[in-house]
Amino acid sequence: MRDGMNSNWKVIFDDRNRFFWMLQCAGWFGYALVHYIGSLMHEMRDIYVLVILLGAYAGLLLTLPLRYLYRRIWDSSPWQLILVVLVASYLSAAAWAVIDNATYWEIYKFGFRPESNWFYFKNTIAKFYIMLSWSGLYFGIKYYQMLQDEKQKALMATSMAHQAQLKMLRYQLNPHFLFNTLNAISTLILIKENDLANKMMSKLSLFLRFSLDNEPIKKIPLEQEIEALMLYLDIEKVRFDERLHVVIDIDEEVKRALVPSLFLQPLIENSIKYAIARMEEGGRIVIAAHQVDDDLLVSVTDNGPGCPTPARELIERGGVGLSNTRDRLQALYGKNYSFTLTDNDPHGMRVEIRIPLEQIETT
Template sequence: MRVLLKITDIIDVEVLQRIQDSFSDATGLAAVTVDYKGNPITEYSNFSEYCNCVRKDSNNRDCCYQSDAHGGIESARSGKPSIYICHGGLVDLAVPIMVKGNYLGAIMAGQVKIDEAEMKRLPFGTSHELIDFSKNPEIKELYDKTLKTTLTQVRAAADLLYTIANYLVEKQMIHIIQEELHNKNLELMEEVKLRSEVEASLKEADLKALQAQINPHFLFNVLNTIGRLALLEGADKTQEMIYAFSDMMRYTLKKEKNNVVTLKEEMEHVQNYLSIQKMRLGNRLNYLVEVDEMAEDILCPFMTVQPFVENAIIHAIEPNAKGGEVRITAEILKEIVILKIADDGKGIPNDRIHKILDGTYEADGREKNTGIGINNANKRLMYYYGVDYGVEIKSELEKGTEITIKIPRKSLAGRGL
């Protein structure tokens, strides 16, 4: 998205004010700098008594503003200083401040008289008639006292301001370009660092650790539940639980040499995990899994969804005596698959979300293991698809958490898989 520059982004107002004051002291001309809307961004320098008196009348003041606006527009059109006669009969000038052809504002100066013959060579800066001050001795006296100079000197003053304005703009633009290059270098270094970290984590030992990262606490609960079921009831539920657990182990082990699965395979793994948790937690856990059939054959990194579902069970369902609900959905939006894992738990503080995603969150026991799983999944997604395809976590305290994972429909071939 293109960011519009403001004049204050390009020129230091304090420096400009000092230059403007010095210019007015040296030339006797009044001066002020305005933005592209005509709003002053500096204080007036050497404003004439005549103009102050004229502007006491609101109608005359509006005419003055229109005259200034006209001068600024004319200078913007030509890209050069504009010299004109205001409705008060004085000579003014407008010096445009331009960046790459875009008009950001202008330095307005003038409020002087010149020879009548030279005045006739200048355009009017307004459609309003000149002020008739013949019946107002006070205004006529102030007009007569207004500084008189030559058109040559006015043009020289305009050229001086134009040179100064261009210098200030060019100097700052060089600084902005250098800063942009510096930021791009930092982004490139960060991307190289990320790639290096992910590639290191995908070495055989790290990958096996990732594939075997089903929580020890979860394994203990599974075995304990199987034992209780075998003792207290028939074999049906026990058999169902064992089959689900066996499928999970088979899914984990068979991917030792292949890091890519279809979304259908990943969701079946999640279904097995949830069915086991359902048997353990009973009515405390409700879950819903909805996957667009068109998305089932899309490839994704192994263990993309399960760490987030596990996190929802541990932090949203287990601590709540009444339990809760986990919803997993997958839908295609144009060329992107949107995966969402949502719960209605107690939520996650914003500061903890940032730490979980960047891998700096530390806690005791299984919380720490879950955080590692989420951080690994996030890093792998950014490695395979780019930094625009990481994990987004939205959470509201006491209302729940929603994880969004974006996966492009393009093939994962060529990413070291």
């Protein structure tokens, strides 16, 4: 029963037009009720109830044009909004006062008129404050609804971020990597290299925890990203032993630059799979980061056999490592980034990423 009532209220709140009319009718009914209660303090004839109802009905009708006017000027500057609200409220109040005075003096006073015009002006000012209050409530409720919409969007973005995180883990920590790592640990245990197996398991645990703790929509310092990469590379070094050489060349001034979490790991994995693993004598991976004007330039270079496929085609069809990284950069930076894949000199591949330089705030 209660769930049904909550569902009905949710339908009303979600339908903005229905919600407006519910508040509009309730508000003007309340206005009439307050006037009626106030009339009980004086000896008023029963016909005064009709005057009250006609006044409330006139107020309801006169606020409808205000609604459509405020919709049209919604995106105007604050000063323009204030000016339009003041003028529109006063004109509506003046029209309302004319209608109210006509019904009062014709219906209740049988055509009698006051000697002074001060009464008309005072009535207009009183109704101006009511119209101004109506306008304030309209803007207040409208802004509140916009705030609720933003909160709803934030909740949806958070939900999508968690889904993106799961996809990131599925792409970046693919089954081959986990299978090879666990198989290497099992081999180490069989040959009684328990200390090394325990060390490898600890690094795998730390790397997995880092992946779970850092959502893909958040950015982390570059030095923290490199620390996570070293955990991953230390695991791979157990598999490749001395065949894998890693060089880190990071300028001191960009170590605290903000970057997407684990955005380099798929590129490193790609280099290991297509370069290091195919060379019997092993190979080298160089990770470099420097500041170029107001941007951060990050590169991943290997000295593998390279790839005969054109770079653009390789990005489009090469899947997981390259296209996933490019898509993440596009989602985070829009058009304000570059992602290039070129041949390395004398051989191998080179991936360059250029993004805006954002430094972490220090306290």
